[in-house]
Amino acid sequence: MIDVWKAFPGGPSLRFELDLKTAGITVLYGPSGSGKTTLLRMIAGLDRPDRGRIDFGAATWFDGAARTNVPPQKRRVGYVTQEPALFPHLNVLDNAGFGVPAPDRPTRVPKMLILMGIADLAARFPHELSGGQKQRVALARAVAARPDVLLLDEPLSALDAAAREALRRDLARFLRAVSLPTVLVTHDRAEALALGDDVALLAEGRVLQQGPIADVFSRPASIEAARVVGVEAVVPARIVSRNEGLATLDASGTTLMAMDPGTEVSDVFACIRADEVILETGPAPTSARNRIAGSVTSIQAEGALVRVDIDCGFALAAFITRAALRELNLAPGSKVSAMVKAPAVHLVPRDVAGPATR
Amino acid sequence: MDLQALRVSLLLASATSFCLLILGVPLGYWLAFTRSRLRALVEPVVALPLVLPPTVLGFCVLLALGPRSPLGRTIEQMTGHTLVFTFEGLLLASILYSLPFAVQPFATAFAGVDIRLREAAFCLGASSLGTFFRVILPLSRRGVLAGVILSFAHTLGEFGVVLMVGGNIPGVTRTASIAIYDSVQALDYASAFRTSAVLVGLALVILAATSHLLGGLVLQGARRR
Numbered sequence: 001m002i003d004v005w006k007a008f009p010g011g012p013s014l015r016f017e018l019d020l021k022t023a024g025i026t027v028l029y030g031p032s033g034s035g036k037t038t039l040l041r042m043i044a045g046l047d048r049p050d051r052g053r054i055d056f057g058a059a060t061w062f063d064g065a066a067r068t069n070v071p072p073q074k075r076r077v078g079y080v081t082q083e084p085a086l087f088p089h090l091n092v093l094d095n096a097g098f099g100v101p102a103p104d105r106p107t108r109v110p111k112m113l114i115l116m117g118i119a120d121l122a123a124r125f126p127h128e129l130s131g132g133q134k135q136r137v138a139l140a141r142a143v144a145a146r147p148d149v150l151l152l153d154e155p156l157s158a159l160d161a162a163a164r165e166a167l168r169r170d171l172a173r174f175l176r177a178v179s180l181p182t183v184l185v186t187h188d189r190a191e192a193l194a195l196g197d198d199v200a201l202l203a204e205g206r207v208l209q210q211g212p213i214a215d216v217f218s219r220p221a222s223i224e225a226a227r228v229v230g231v232e233a234v235v236p237a238r239i240v241s242r243n244e245g246l247a248t249l250d251a252s253g254t255t256l257m258a259m260d261p262g263t264e265v266s267d268v269f270a271c272i273r274a275d276e277v278i279l280e281t282g283p284a285p286t287s288a289r290n291r292i293a294g295s296v297t298s299i300q301a302e303g304a305l306v307r308v309d310i311d312c313g314f315a316l317a318a319f320i321t322r323a324a325l326r327e328l329n330l331a332p333g334s335k336v337s338a339m340v341k342a343p344a345v346h347l348v349p350r351d352v353a354g355p356a357t358r
Numbered sequence: 359m360d361l362q363a364l365r366v367s368l369l370l371a372s373a374t375s376f377c378l379l380i381l382g383v384p385l386g387y388w389l390a391f392t393r394s395r396l397r398a399l400v401e402p403v404v405a406l407p408l409v410l411p412p413t414v415l416g417f418c419v420l421l422a423l424g425p426r427s428p429l430g431r432t433i434e435q436m437t438g439h440t441l442v443f444t445f446e447g448l449l450l451a452s453i454l455y456s457l458p459f460a461v462q463p464f465a466t467a468f469a470g471v472d473i474r475l476r477e478a479a480f481c482l483g484a485s486s487l488g489t490f491f492r493v494i495l496p497l498s499r500r501g502v503l504a505g506v507i508l509s510f511a512h513t514l515g516e517f518g519v520v521l522m523v524g525g526n527i528p529g530v531t532r533t534a535s536i537a538i539y540d541s542v543q544a545l546d547y548a549s550a551f552r553t554s555a556v557l558v559g560l561a562l563v564i565l566a567a568t569s570h571l572l573g574g575l576v577l578q579g580a581r582r583r
Contacts, residue, residue, distance in 0.1 A: 046477050072480040079481040085474035089496045098492070099482030145482050 004042055004052035004062070014038060014205035022057045022149075025175060025182040027192045027213065030202030030228055036185040039202070040153050043183060044079045045072035056149060078142030078150040078180070082158050084134040086126040092137050093122040099145025112140040115177060117170060132163035139171070143178050150175075150182040156191060168194060169263075193217065193234065193269050193348040201228050214269060218315045231274040231307065233316045236350075239266045246289075246342060254313045257289035258345035265349040276344040277318035279308060279336050281328050288339035292316065296334045299325070310338055360553055362529050363537035370445070370533060371513040374452040378460035378509045381453070383502070386464030387490065405458050412455065416522025419451040423523070443525040451523040455516055456509040463508065467501020468494055500572050507568050511561065 002020050007013035014035045020026070020043070028036045041047040042062070043054060051064035061070045072079075086095050097109040113119040116136040126134060135155055142150060155171070156164045172195055175182055186192050192199060193213060200210040201220070208225040209216050217234035220226035237251035242260045249256040249270055256270055278288065294312025301307075305319045308330060316338055320328075330336065385404070389397060407415055423441045424430045434440050441447030471494050479489040495502070517535045524531030526540070534553055541550035 044477075044481055046480070072477070073483050073485060075481075076483070077481055079478070081474060081478075083474070085472065085478040087475060087478075087493055087497075098479070098484070141482065 001053075001055045002039075002043070004039075004049035004054060004064075006038065006042065006047070006049045012205050016042075016202075016205070016207055018200045018207045018210050020054070020056055020183070021198060022181050024197035025184055025195055027196035027199040028183060028185045028202055029187065029189075029192045029196075029199050031187055033204070034202040035205040036187075036202050037153055040079075040151050040183060040185050043149075044077050044151050045070060045075050046079075076146075076148040078145060078147035080135070080138045080142050080150070080152045080155050082154040084131075084138035086129075086134055086137055086141075088126050090125075091122065092118060092124050092126075092129070095126070095137055096140045096144050098141055109140075109144055112144040115174060116140040130163070131159050132167050135159065135167060136170075139174065143174075143180065147180065150178075150180045152182060152184045154185055154187070157186070157188065171195065189230075190348055193271070194350065201225050203228050217271075231317050231319070233270075233272045233274075233314065235270045235272070235314045235316075237268055237270045237347075239268060239347075247347070249345075249347075252313050254292055256292075256340075256345055257342040258347050259343055261347045261349055263349045267350040269348040269350060271346040271348060272316060272340055272344065273346075274307065274317040275319045276340060277316060278339040279310075279318050279320055279324070279328060279330070280339065281330075281334070281336055283337075286339055287341070289342040290338075290340040290345065292338045292340070294336060294338060296330055296332050296336060298332060299330060308336075310336060312338060360532075360534065360537035360541070360549065363532050363534045364553065364556060366445075366529065366532060367514055367534040370448060370452055371510045373449050374456055374513040375460075375506045375510040377449070377453050378456060379502070379506055382457070382460040382464050382505060382509075383495075386461045386505075387468055387494075389461065389465040390468035404461050407455050408458050412516060412518030413522055415455055416451060416519040419447070419454065419519070419523050423447050423450070442523065443527060443531060445524075445530055448520060448524040448531050451519045452513045452516065455519045456512045459512045460505040460509040463501045463505035464498070467498035467504075470501070471497045504568070504572060507564060511564055514557070514560070 003017045005013070005015050012035070016035070016039050028039060030036055038047055042049050045061065048069060049062060049064065052062070053060065053064065054062040056075075059070075060068055061075055062068060087098065090098070092113070093109060096112055097105040100108050110119065110122070113122055116139055118133060118136045118140065121129065121133060121137075126137070129137065139155065156167055159167060168191060175195070184195055196213040198211065199213040199216045201208040201216060203224055208228060209221045214234045214236050216225070217229050217232065220229050235251045237249040237256060239247045240250050241248045245260050247258050247260040249258060249268070251270055258270060261268065292312045294310040294316065296308055297311050298309045299306060302319070304321070306322055306325045308318045308320060308325070310316045310318065318338060328336070389401060389404070420442060421427060422429050423433070425434060425440050430440050430442070441450065475493055475497070476489055479493050484492060515535060517539070520531065520533050520536055524533070526532050526536055534557055538550045538553050541547070541553065
């Protein structure tokens with residue numbers, strides 16, 4: 001449990017209250033300036049809250065009232081920053097073994113390097129590595145020290161697109177292999193959805209909402225939360241078949257068509273943006289591959305548009321014009337069909353969550 | 359050429375550099391990382407020899423070590439003699455005189471180590487001391503080497519302090535720079551020239567070796583602050 005205050009002189013004041021899980025991957029998601037990194041540094045013990053407390057499992061790491069402040073050395077955290085802070089005077093093997101007791105290094109460290117796919121780089125020095133390779137070393141180094149929790153601060157955002165994609169896949173496998181509780185800071189939606197089990201939405205130094213990632217992203221609890229996640233249904237689904245570049249999905253009973261993402265992974269999140277959903281009430285031929293039956297749960301004006309929330313086995317939102325609303329004569333309880341073109345169903349492969357964290 | 363005086367000079371410079379390495383590293387570390395308000399007081403005291411005339415510093419040490427000061431009396435009671443006009447007294451004065459030439463490059467080098475590397479070491483379980491020896495010191499070796507060499511070279515060239523504290527005892531406190539002065543006073547230009555030539559050669563060798571080792575960083579280390 002985290003419940004902390006921190007103010008910066010002449011700057012923002014932060015007040016975070018969230019559940020620090022001891023299992024699975026918790027994503028701290030929010031725009032830059034929301035205080036994600038400061039929160040992570042307070043968990044690591046590198047920044048000191050003004051007051052409040054931080055408990056991890058049974059251990060109290062910070063208690064302002066009791067003047068308890070466990071130093072980072074004693075918290076057993078694996079901390080990985082955006083720019084990998086490798087020791088420039090040590091080669092890859094010695095970097096990865098830095099936090100490992102000397103007798104355990106020969107057995108533990110090479111295994112980590114293999115797991116991270118960098119065993120052949122063991123003798124190289126940091127200046128001889130690419131950005132993606134450095135980040136792999138930083139991850140191996142953090143995990144080799146056998147931390148109780150892994151803290152990742154935008155570990156992929158300094159990489160170019162290709163390296164990021166490759167490392168994201170490997171990171172997912174790596175995290176599953178080591179099964180460490182992890183807190184991941186990111187402002188990348190795809191990264192959050194691909195890796196996270198739970199998410200805490202952060203904005204302007206506050207936690208807006210915390211919960212299972214699909215729930216929070218599909219059903220933001222407030223306008224502020226919706227602003228952070230965007231209006232997009234996030235539906236857990238399985239790819240049941242692939243044909244001619246199209247994938248057929250089973251989304252809790254509803255069948256969806258989407259473009260085949262081309263990965264071997266079959267667990268995905270199907271993401272559907274509200275402005276790509278078309279509503280109709282009567283049967284008519286359509287080119288849209290997805291026609292999803294449901295009933296209207298609520299109708300809210302949002303700027304020039306109207307947001308219609310539909311329950312079709314999962315929560316789906318559609319932005320339509322006021323004129324369309326009048327023509328369709330919609331009201332809560334109305335039966336509608338939601339149409340989505342297959343390319344508008346964005347799939348995020350979920351190769352992270354093992355059975356234990358699902 | 360006064361070989362005896364050269365020997366005293368080299369011995370004094372080596373001993374001073376060594377003592378400053380032992381004393382200056384912790385002091386430099388403290389100056390680089392402390393958040394104490396005391397730093398505002400200690401920093402100028404360390405830097406004082408940079409601007410103080412050597413004779414003033416020498417005079418102060420002379421008074422402090424003399425039999426009339428409490429410090430001098432304590433030392434006299436403990437060792438049976440005062441430190442004035444001894445090699446040990448001269449060494450003490452040299453350490454004070456060369457203090458900034460060692461401590462400032464040390465502190466600059468320590469403070470220049472990326473804070474993220476220190477934080478990474480802390481999170482990997484390394485104590486402050488462990489982080490110092492495994493991360494900060496290896497990454498500061500140029501600055502440490504520069505400080506040692508600068509204090510060696512600076513001690514080799516000192517004159518005013520030696521004259522005030524050491525007196526001019528051949529084989530004990532009579533250094534090369536004093537020997538040169540004495541030779542010139544005695545109009546023995548040939549001897550002065552030979553001793554000077556050795557010092558010039560020595561200085562050039564030190565600077566060349568250092569710039570080879572450090573890539574021309576010796577004076578930068580001193581100038582950066």
